[in-house]
Amino acid sequence: MEISDALERILEDYTDRVLEGxxxxxxxxxxxxxxxxxxxxxxxxxxxxxxxxxxxxLTLREVFGE
Incomplete structure (x- = not known):
């Protein structure tokens, strides 16, 4: 399976956080x-x-207020 550039970027940016649990x-x-x-x-x-x-x-402010 070929990995798209977008998926590669996501994995590069978030792998450390995922591996920390x-x-x-x-x-x-x-x-x-x-x-x-x-x-x-x-x-x-x-x-x-x-x-x-x-x-x-929606924004976070719209959902949760200021």
Whole structure:
């Protein structure tokens, strides 16, 4: 499988955080990419992709206030 430049950049930017045991969620226009630390015998990082049908165009301030 060929890795896109965008995925390569995501992995470069977030691999250290994932390997420290933190899940990383990245919201895209049409879905969410979740990076999680792989279990023993799996790849070091497991990539999960969830497509979304609806895009909420909200800011943190709109959701949680100032």
């Amino acid at each position: 933190n899940d990383v969620l990245i919201a895209l226009k049409d879905g969410i990419v979740t990076l999680v630390k792989g279990d023993e015998g799996e790849a070091p990082i497991v990539i999960k992709v969830d497509m979304i049908d609806e895009n909420l165009n």
